[in-house]
Amino acid sequence: MSAFEFLLQGLATAADPMMLLYALVGVTLGTAVGVLPGIGPALTVALLLPVTYRLDPAGSLIMFAGIYYGGMYGGSTTSILLNTPGESASIITALEGNKMARKGRGGPALATAAIGSFIAGLIATLLLAFLAPTIVKVALVFGAREYFALMVLAFVTVSAAFGDSALRGLTSLFLGLALACVGIDQLTGQARLSFGVPELLDGIEVTTMAVAMFAVGEALFIAGQRVQVDEEVTAVRGSIWMSRKDWARSWKPWLRGTFIGFPIGAMPAGGAEIGTFLSYAAEKKLTRHPEEFGHGAIEGVAGPEAANNASAAGTLVPLLTLGLPTSATAAIMLAGFQQFGLQPGPLLFATNPTLVWGLIASLLIANAMLLVLNLPMIGLWVKLLKVPKPWLYAGILLFATLGTIGANPSSFELGLLLAFGVLGYLMRLFGYPIAPIVVGLILGPMAEQQLRRALSISQGDWLYLIQSPIAATLLAIAALALIVPLILRARGKGEMLSQLAAEED
Amino acid sequence: MHRALHSLTSVLSTIRAAIAVASATEAHRHPAAADLRRLGIDEARFAKIHL
Amino acid sequence: MSVSRHEPPRRRDTAALIVAAGLVVIGAVLLWDSSRLADLGGYSGVGPASVPRVVGVALIGLAIWTAVEAMRGDFPLRAPQNIPPVLWIVAGLAAQLILLNVAGFSIATGLLFAFTARAFGKRNLAMTIPIGIAVSFVVWTIFSQLLMLHLPAGPLEHLVFPRG
Numbered sequence: 001m002s003a004f005e006f007l008l009q010g011l012a013t014a015a016d017p018m019m020l021l022y023a024l025v026g027v028t029l030g031t032a033v034g035v036l037p038g039i040g041p042a043l044t045v046a047l048l049l050p051v052t053y054r055l056d057p058a059g060s061l062i063m064f065a066g067i068y069y070g071g072m073y074g075g076s077t078t079s080i081l082l083n084t085p086g087e088s089a090s091i092i093t094a095l096e097g098n099k100m101a102r103k104g105r106g107g108p109a110l111a112t113a114a115i116g117s118f119i120a121g122l123i124a125t126l127l128l129a130f131l132a133p134t135i136v137k138v139a140l141v142f143g144a145r146e147y148f149a150l151m152v153l154a155f156v157t158v159s160a161a162f163g164d165s166a167l168r169g170l171t172s173l174f175l176g177l178a179l180a181c182v183g184i185d186q187l188t189g190q191a192r193l194s195f196g197v198p199e200l201l202d203g204i205e206v207t208t209m210a211v212a213m214f215a216v217g218e219a220l221f222i223a224g225q226r227v228q229v230d231e232e233v234t235a236v237r238g239s240i241w242m243s244r245k246d247w248a249r250s251w252k253p254w255l256r257g258t259f260i261g262f263p264i265g266a267m268p269a270g271g272a273e274i275g276t277f278l279s280y281a282a283e284k285k286l287t288r289h290p291e292e293f294g295h296g297a298i299e300g301v302a303g304p305e306a307a308n309n310a311s312a313a314g315t316l317v318p319l320l321t322l323g324l325p326t327s328a329t330a331a332i333m334l335a336g337f338q339q340f341g342l343q344p345g346p347l348l349f350a351t352n353p354t355l356v357w358g359l360i361a362s363l364l365i366a367n368a369m370l371l372v373l374n375l376p377m378i379g380l381w382v383k384l385l386k387v388p389k390p391w392l393y394a395g396i397l398l399f400a401t402l403g404t405i406g407a408n409p410s411s412f413e414l415g416l417l418l419a420f421g422v423l424g425y426l427m428r429l430f431g432y433p434i435a436p437i438v439v440g441l442i443l444g445p446m447a448e449q450q451l452r453r454a455l456s457i458s459q460g461d462w463l464y465l466i467q468s469p470i471a472a473t474l475l476a477i478a479a480l481a482l483i484v485p486l487i488l489r490a491r492g493k494g495e496m497l498s499q500l501a502a503e504e505d
Numbered sequence: 506m507h508r509a510l511h512s513l514t515s516v517l518s519t520i521r522a523a524i525a526v527a528s529a530t531e532a533h534r535h536p537a538a539a540d541l542r543r544l545g546i547d548e549a550r551f552a553k554i555h556l
Numbered sequence: 557m558s559v560s561r562h563e564p565p566r567r568r569d570t571a572a573l574i575v576a577a578g579l580v581v582i583g584a585v586l587l588w589d590s591s592r593l594a595d596l597g598g599y600s601g602v603g604p605a606s607v608p609r610v611v612g613v614a615l616i617g618l619a620i621w622t623a624v625e626a627m628r629g630d631f632p633l634r635a636p637q638n639i640p641p642v643l644w645i646v647a648g649l650a651a652q653l654i655l656l657n658v659a660g661f662s663i664a665t666g667l668l669f670a671f672t673a674r675a676f677g678k679r680n681l682a683m684t685i686p687i688g689i690a691v692s693f694v695v696w697t698i699f700s701q702l703l704m705l706h707l708p709a710g711p712l713e714h715l716v717f718p719r720g
Contacts (some may be wrong), residue, residue, distance in 0.1 A: 395669075
């Protein structure tokens, strides 16, 4: 069957009233967390994992994906009206969008963000649907060593390759891998690092860790800031509709943003925000109105907002086809699949096509729902912006602990939540990235299992790992991604000045 | 040939700058000025956004 | 981040050295724990102790690297922190975990709610604690009665829902 037929079948699944309800709940929650500064999609999905434990797997996954898409829509509203990004993927939107809002052009800014997000989401979701079967076909020949190589590549790119310090990225990753060792060994049944504490035998819960890192750590960090800013919400004046000129200036950035964001999201390099910065750089270079950049250029809103939605869809490509998360949110969604005993990857397309294609098709529906939620109903979300900080963070911690207590009502689990929360605070304080520790905890056990499986096939011969061309290529890329940035960084310190000179041309 | 190489390095260094800025802002830190400049972002304006 | 004006360029970063020491301890714990495992590597030669050993060695290596950067003062500048609000939130979480199974979800979480609000500037605990308990009680009712989540009940919950 072709991708098109699968997609039609998926649409039939997704049109089920219950599934539509799950999608609606997901996109509404997603928009809300996108609008609220301080909580992102990764945290929201982590909070919902324990609550959805007993619900329908397909519906829950549709809801999670809806949250991811919705977060990208909602984040732009906060950036434009508050000059505080609701989401890290909307930071750049604040640059031009808030300027537009202050000039009384908040309506068109919100409109170009929402319509751009819709178009990008639509194109990128279709790309996902048509690319997935091809990648699945390639991935079906993957054995243990190829998967191991793929995970090593993900470890390197998430932690070391691109962050501002390889040292801190790798430290965060290895802390995650150390935590992943806690519990009963899957192959021999021996207890590792549990120190006789029965609660540790099951290992560290991904949800506890993620909630602690993203909710508790973030709240502690924000509370610890000396300067607390309370920005005024810029009211939306005038029409929210775009003029003919706005349309003419927006459609190209939407398309460019889509095609920049999608591959960046699929690359194992990090979150959706990377594509937004690239899109901004591209728009600034190509614009016919360079004088407007920095003073409210609509292209600077249209491009990045399309890019972040396309990235969200791009992230789903490696997640669904290979089981490989490329960002913190994708890592938490992987934990969501595992909670229902599902392992994303080529086999899932074969064993459970209804679920996979229902999920992909429901993204198209969710995207359309989001356009309605974010344009005509924008006034509702603006009200959310006015929730005062004390109540906002008190509420976040209330729900953060609710999820943990719901999964396991023990003081020990709450103690872990507190301990990891303090760890998350210290990591933020010292400039350690958060994504690698989460990815390490989730992918660590899988990588170990694949490595041991591969080596038992080869009877302990390590060369076996690089004797397949695919695995060898992946490991070579991983090695390059680790070493090249280190050399560049070491050389870069001396060459900073010459680089500055070169940029003048 | 030389021109192709030049534009490739320029694309790669733009991507690198984007990733560096992304990882800095993720951690509520202000990104390096050189990276912002490479992306065409006005430093002073960027500093006004509350990360 | 604006660079602090009065401080001279720092050389040794003591806090980062403590981080390095912490990493050594974690690495050592991994090595110690893996040394007492029966390494049933079998054919593969890679058993349950292998990965913790590699991770432990890597962490100690990273600790050395951290110490070098700390000695050279290469760590990014940290913004001065406002410690009391951080401690209020930690106290709130601690109060919740101590009281959870004694006083029930609503009272324990109400304290967390009030302490967090205090950390962000709502200082009047006489007002925020009752609000926190009321909000937590509503949440408890929704999630334990409607969504069947197991949330510990205490005197307050038993008073309203005698059957729990």
